[in-house]
Each structure stands twice: as C-alpha cells, then as structure tokens.
Amino acid sequence: MTIPLSTEIGFDPFASAYLDDPYxxxxxxxxxxxxxxxxxxxxxxxxxxxxxxxxxxxxxFSAAIAQDPLTPLSAEARTILSDGFRPAKVMSNADPPEHGRIRAHTIRAFSARRMALLEPVIRARAAALIDAFGSSPDVDIVRALTFPLPAITIFTMIGFPDDDLEQLKAWCGDRLAMTWGRPAAADQVRVAQQMVGYWKYCEAFVERRAVEPADDFTSDLLRTAGEDGTLTHREIASIIYGLSFAGHETTTNLIANTLRRVLETDGLWAALRADPALIPNVVEEALRHDTSVVSWRRIAREASDVGGVRVPAGAKLLLLLASANHDPARFPDPERFDPHRANARAHIAFGMGIHYCLGAALARLQVAIVLELLAARFPHLHVRDGQRYAFAPNISFRGPNALWLALGGA
Ligand code: HEM
Structure with a gap:
C-alpha cells in the first residue's frame, strides 16, 4: 500500500487549460x-x-463539506456571513440520519404529479423562448434559452415569482464563486453580502408561504412537514436555498454541453430529426461525455482505503466525476460521443447511493424537450465556426458561458 505525500504530477483545477478542457x-x-x-x-x-x-x-465518507467554501474566506467575509446567513445542512451536505429525514420529505416534491404539472410549463416556456429568436441568423443559445429555461422551471416549482429571476440568477453566480471558486479577498466581501441577501430572501419566502400557501413545492413541504412537525422552517428555507441553485446551474450547463456535442457529431442532428426516439440515449451519452458537474466532494471520517491508498481521518476527497465517466475500464473508446452507446446510462453524472441526484428526471426532461423542439424547428442548426469557449472558474460546475448557434443555412 502506498501513501503518497505529495503529487508528482501537479493538479490545478483552476489552470486555464484545465478549465477550457479538463478531459x-x-x-x-x-x-x-x-x-x-x-x-x-x-x-x-x-x-x-x-x-x-x-x-x-x-x-x-461524509458529505459534510459538499457546500463549504473551497477557498477559505477572509475574516471580514466571515463576519458578514455570521450576521444572518444560516442555512442548515440539508441533503447534499447532510449525513444520515438527518439526510434521510429531509430527503424523504423533499422527494415528494418530485412526485409524478408535480413533474406532470411541470412538463407543459417547460414546453410552453421553451417554445416562447425559441419564438423570441425571431429572424436572427444566429443566437447565443445560453443567453436565449439554456440560461433562463431551467431557472424558470425550478423557480416555478418552488413558487418564486418570475420577476425575481434576474436577482436569483445573480445570487447563484455569487454562490458558485463562493463555494466552488477562488474569489479574491476583495470580492469575498461583496459575495458574502449577496449570500446574506439570498438566504434572507429564502427565509422570507417560507414565512410568506406559511401564511399564504399556494400550489407549489414550498407550500407542499410546509403542509406535509407541518403535519408531523419533523421539518423546521429553517430547514425548509435551507431546502429551497439548495434546490434554487442545484435546479438550474447544473441543467443550464448540461443543455449547452449536449447541444454542442450533438451538433459537433457528424450526421447526428439529421438522425435525431429523423428519429426522435434517439433522444433519451443521446441525453445519457451527453451526461457521460460532457457532464455539467465535473467533481464533487467528500471527507473521510476515519482512516480509510481509497483505491488502494490509505487516506487519513479528515482527508478531503475531490471526486472527479467527469474523469470517472471517461474511464476506459467502464466505457470503451470513452472520448467518442456515441449516441448508440449501449451502457451510456451507466455514467456517474448524478452521483450514486443515498445522495443520488433528486433532480435527475427533471434535468433529463428539460434536455430532451429542448432537443425535440429545436430539431423540429431548425433542420440546419449548427455551431458557429471559430468560437472560443469560456467557462466560469470553479471546480464543479462546467458549461460554456456562451454558445453561438447558426439557425439556418447549409
Ligand atoms: C444536469 C443536471 C444535474 C446534474 C449533473 C446533477 C448532479 C448531481 C450530483 C452529482 C449529485 C450528488 C451529490 C452527492 O452525492 O452528494 C446531485 C445531488 C442532488 N441534486 Fe442534482 N444534478 C442535476 C440536476 C439537478 C436538478 C434539476 C435538481 C433539482 C431540481 C437537483 C437537485 C439535487 C439535490 C437536491 C441533490 C442532493 C440529494 C441528496 O443529497 O440526497 N439536481 N446532483
């Protein structure tokens, strides 16, 4: 058994070449x-x-560090957070038994009924966003479609008003930088202030729904949790705080990554138009080939073996999901985007075990709807030549900041 004390190869997840293309x-x-x-x-x-x-x-292996700031925060930023920022550990960073108690409640929100209610909303909103392309010869599909759509979906599910979308998206950008990025000390203060605002918004929203329930996920949670009293309002606000990020940042990136890979694969757009039944496996192959969550974190509770190496108690683990999805031991010819790959679904993009992604079905549904609607409308859709893609500097969430597509032509 080896105990490497330092890396021989040097691994910097913030190196620009790695951010551009980690594969x-x-x-x-x-x-x-x-x-x-x-x-x-x-x-x-x-x-x-x-x-x-x-x-x-x-x-x-505990999930407790999953939402901790990767970069230690300055004293000033921590002081700002200590005054009013108090999300509880729920789901992605909770361990049993709390994790199971909270997940059991939350899972009801992803009921077949609520998914069925959401599907027509997603279709209508996606169609309206596509209509708004107008007669432009090309669009930045991120700005025009993949950025707003998943946000509209999850905010509709939670019950957040449409008017708050821009503010919520801005808060989520700051949250990304604080938790998975490397913000400079000067920026940390501003980000911390924004996080206090975001958290207080979630708290206030729960209190409002407690007195004025509506037909949404937050009201469902208040109702069911209120029946047996096992979730506090703070926990419900924390769930909302969690979902309002997890529900769109991931999916925005996945839709863009999928479109890019599909359109770059010779003949696939035409094949998909001819046979939309290909779409589900294409979505799985996109999750495998170009996932939007490239890494996730765990911490060892005790000295443990990981891949034949002894790691000490307290060791923080960076699990490279994107690398796992390209492991030739699991996926033959892994660099190839193969819409017919027989085991595409065996990827680990949504995690595994007790924390398996709650939103997997919702994410898959949104990618499939976008592919279906765009394929029906734009037979000659293609990626505009000569683009240089840029990615937000962080360790976990990956998708291009902009993706220019030409809507017509040969
Ligand atoms: C492409 C889209 C998505 C990807 C790649 C993704 C990825 C993941 C991964 C890797 C985990 C595992 C975390 C862990 O083991 O601790 C996870 C958990 C989770 N995801 Fe997603 N996710 C996506 C979309 C969504 C959506 C749309 C939602 C909500 C609407 C969502 C909500 C959650 C929640 C609540 C958890 C924590 C579950 C738990 O800890 O029990 N995700 N996701």
Missing amino acids: PSYPELREKPPFYEPGVDMWVVARFADVDAVFRDPVR
Missing part, C-alpha cells in the same frame, strides 16, 4: 492511485471504481 488531463490522473494535492488540500480520485466506491459508503 486531456484525466488519462494521466487515472493512471495514478488517489493522491494528495496540496494546492487544493484534497485527495484527487479519478477512476470510476474508486469514485463509485466512495459515493456508496456514506458511513466512512
């Missing part, structure tokens, strides 16, 4: 057993089998 780094990372990377103070886990094993073992 060329992964084969070398997968050749190594898990190793400690001092630059991020984490053990890097790159192979499918090892990532999978960690996810499946919530007893030894």
Whole structure:
C-alpha cells in the first residue's frame, strides 16, 4: 500500500487549460492511485471504481463539506456571513440520519404529479423562448434559452415569482464563486453580502408561504412537514436555498454541453430529426461525455482505503466525476460521443447511493424537450465556426458561458 505525500504530477483545477478542457488531463490522473494535492488540500480520485466506491459508503465518507467554501474566506467575509446567513445542512451536505429525514420529505416534491404539472410549463416556456429568436441568423443559445429555461422551471416549482429571476440568477453566480471558486479577498466581501441577501430572501419566502400557501413545492413541504412537525422552517428555507441553485446551474450547463456535442457529431442532428426516439440515449451519452458537474466532494471520517491508498481521518476527497465517466475500464473508446452507446446510462453524472441526484428526471426532461423542439424547428442548426469557449472558474460546475448557434443555412 502506498501513501503518497505529495503529487508528482501537479493538479490545478483552476489552470486555464484545465478549465477550457479538463478531459486531456484525466488519462494521466487515472493512471495514478488517489493522491494528495496540496494546492487544493484534497485527495484527487479519478477512476470510476474508486469514485463509485466512495459515493456508496456514506458511513466512512461524509458529505459534510459538499457546500463549504473551497477557498477559505477572509475574516471580514466571515463576519458578514455570521450576521444572518444560516442555512442548515440539508441533503447534499447532510449525513444520515438527518439526510434521510429531509430527503424523504423533499422527494415528494418530485412526485409524478408535480413533474406532470411541470412538463407543459417547460414546453410552453421553451417554445416562447425559441419564438423570441425571431429572424436572427444566429443566437447565443445560453443567453436565449439554456440560461433562463431551467431557472424558470425550478423557480416555478418552488413558487418564486418570475420577476425575481434576474436577482436569483445573480445570487447563484455569487454562490458558485463562493463555494466552488477562488474569489479574491476583495470580492469575498461583496459575495458574502449577496449570500446574506439570498438566504434572507429564502427565509422570507417560507414565512410568506406559511401564511399564504399556494400550489407549489414550498407550500407542499410546509403542509406535509407541518403535519408531523419533523421539518423546521429553517430547514425548509435551507431546502429551497439548495434546490434554487442545484435546479438550474447544473441543467443550464448540461443543455449547452449536449447541444454542442450533438451538433459537433457528424450526421447526428439529421438522425435525431429523423428519429426522435434517439433522444433519451443521446441525453445519457451527453451526461457521460460532457457532464455539467465535473467533481464533487467528500471527507473521510476515519482512516480509510481509497483505491488502494490509505487516506487519513479528515482527508478531503475531490471526486472527479467527469474523469470517472471517461474511464476506459467502464466505457470503451470513452472520448467518442456515441449516441448508440449501449451502457451510456451507466455514467456517474448524478452521483450514486443515498445522495443520488433528486433532480435527475427533471434535468433529463428539460434536455430532451429542448432537443425535440429545436430539431423540429431548425433542420440546419449548427455551431458557429471559430468560437472560443469560456467557462466560469470553479471546480464543479462546467458549461460554456456562451454558445453561438447558426439557425439556418447549409
Ligand atoms: C444536469 C443536471 C444535474 C446534474 C449533473 C446533477 C448532479 C448531481 C450530483 C452529482 C449529485 C450528488 C451529490 C452527492 O452525492 O452528494 C446531485 C445531488 C442532488 N441534486 Fe442534482 N444534478 C442535476 C440536476 C439537478 C436538478 C434539476 C435538481 C433539482 C431540481 C437537483 C437537485 C439535487 C439535490 C437536491 C441533490 C442532493 C440529494 C441528496 O443529497 O440526497 N439536481 N446532483
């Protein structure tokens, strides 16, 4: 058994080449057993089998750090947060037994009934956004469609008013930087102030729904949790705070990544138009090939084996989901985007085990609807030549900031 004390290969998830395209780094990372990377103070886990094993073992590997700021915050930023920012640990950063209690309540919000209610909303809003392209020869599909659509979906589900969309999206951008990015000390103060505003908004919204219930997820939670009194208002506000981020940042990126890969694969757009039944497997292959959540975190409760390496108690693990999804031990010819891949669904993009993504069905539904509607409307849709893609600097959430598509032509 080896105990590497430092990395020999040097791994910087903020290097611009890695942010632009992390996939060329992964084969070398997968050749190594898990190793400690001092630059991020984490053990890097790159192979499918090892990532999978960690996810499946919530007893030894706690989720407690999943939402912690990656970059230690300045004293000034921490002082701002200490005054009013108080989300409880719920779901993604909670461990059993709290995790199970909260998830059991939340899962009801993803009921078949609420999904069925949402589907026509998603279709109508997507169609309206597409209509708004007008007669432009090309669009930045992120700005025009993939950015607003998932936000509208999740905010409609939660019950947030449409008018607050821009503000909520701005808060989520700051949250991304604070939790998974490397904000400079000067920026941390502004971000911390924004987070207090975002959290207070969630708290106030729950209090409003407590007195004025409506037909939405928040009112459902208040009702069911109120019946047996097992969720506090603070926990409900924390759930909303969690979902209002997880529900769109991920899906915005996935839709853009999917469109990019599909349109870059020769003949696939025409094939998909001819046979929309291909769409579900294409969505799975996009989740495998170009997932929007490229890494996730765990912390070892006790000294443990990870991929044959002994990590100490308290070791923080950076699980490279994108690398796991390209592990040739799991997926033959992994760099190829193969819409017919037989085991595309065996990816680990939505995690595994007790924390398996609650929104997986909703994410899949939105990507499928977008592909279906665009394929029906734009037979010659293609990626505009000569683009250089830019990505928000962070360790986990990946999708292009802009994706220019030409709507017509040959
Ligand atoms: C492409 C879209 C998405 C991806 C790639 C994704 C990915 C993930 C991953 C990797 C996890 C596992 C975290 C862990 O093990 O701790 C997770 C958990 C979760 N996701 Fe997603 N997600 C997506 C969309 C969504 C959507 C649309 C929602 C909500 C509407 C959502 C809500 C959640 C929640 C609540 C959890 C935590 C569940 C728990 O800890 O029990 N996700 N997601």
